Amino acid sequence: MDISQTDLDAFPPTRARILRLIKASGSASLRELAAALDQTRENARQQLQELKQGGWIRGQARAAPDGRGRPAMRYTLTSAGDHLFPKHYDDLTVILLDMVERRHGEAALHQTMRDLTDAGVAQWHQQLADLDLADRIQALRGIYFEDDPYTEVDDSGGEYRLIEKNCPYLNVAMQRPQMCSITVSTLTRLLGYRVVREKRFQDGDHRCVFRVLRHQPVDADRFAFELEADFQSAGE
Incomplete structure (x- = not known):
């Protein structure tokens, strides 16, 4: 098995x-x-x-x-x-997120997401430093965990898409979709181009598809974090 x-x-x-x-x-x-x-x-x-x-x-x-x-x-x-037995990490995560927002305000929650983005970028920065865009995207198939068999790269049509067929944080993402802003912002900073989600688990697509907008480069040193709703509008 x-x-x-x-x-x-x-x-x-x-x-x-x-x-x-x-x-x-x-x-x-x-x-x-x-x-x-x-x-x-x-x-x-x-x-x-x-x-x-x-x-x-x-x-x-x-x-x-x-x-x-x-x-x-x-x-x-x-x-x-x-881990074969029931766990409730997802419920605890949602409770903690709601507590941060309720006790300290929406700005504190956004700062928490910004900090998580910073941590993700720091984890990957050195590993990707000397790679070109194609190799960086291939490496980021493992953004959630190494050798992820459920994430693949589509480079057809002259565009790059990262296709995620299994979200390890799906239960949290379905209840608090704004948390997906962390992944979108992390990918944008690491790739140096805006990334938007074309398909979303939250919309019933059974996957997330992250498209790299090569006509919209970003300054990775200045770009920090954006909520996906604002991010998506800017990428269209």
Whole structure:
């Protein structure tokens, strides 16, 4: 199974149950899991091996409390395994954004987005410094994470477009679309040309398409951040 798979229900039933048992107890031994599954230890061992190879669990030898006998192997979830279970980071992010705006005003929220843009530019600046435009765009396929298989570059028709088929921040972006201004502004500064979104997840397009406006160069040293609504109008 692909390590990117995050749907626990997509696992074979026995493996999904093992993951749930380990999650509930924090760790479990082969003996404990075999008993809970009502299976032989050999059958349980085979299932554990598949989960280890997939990167979902790890085994660690732990000494018995009395220090006697051979250390027992106990199994715990890896970070990838733990992320198979429900998380609410998106909800927390929206709450924090709303709290910043409510307590400190809209200008403070915009400053936060500007700071996040600065951080993104600083992260990429050195890596892109000696590249031409085509190579910079190719490199920025990894703007969200390295070797992103869901972002591609279209250079047909004499124009460059960065096509994002999977937004890792989609739930936040759907609720607070102004946060997408960070990506648009970051791309503009790093590429040295205005970037606009032609297609948007928020409009039901199932992707975002960022078009590079090569007829609209910007001074990356002076350009800082713009809200996308203003940005889009300027790019049309």
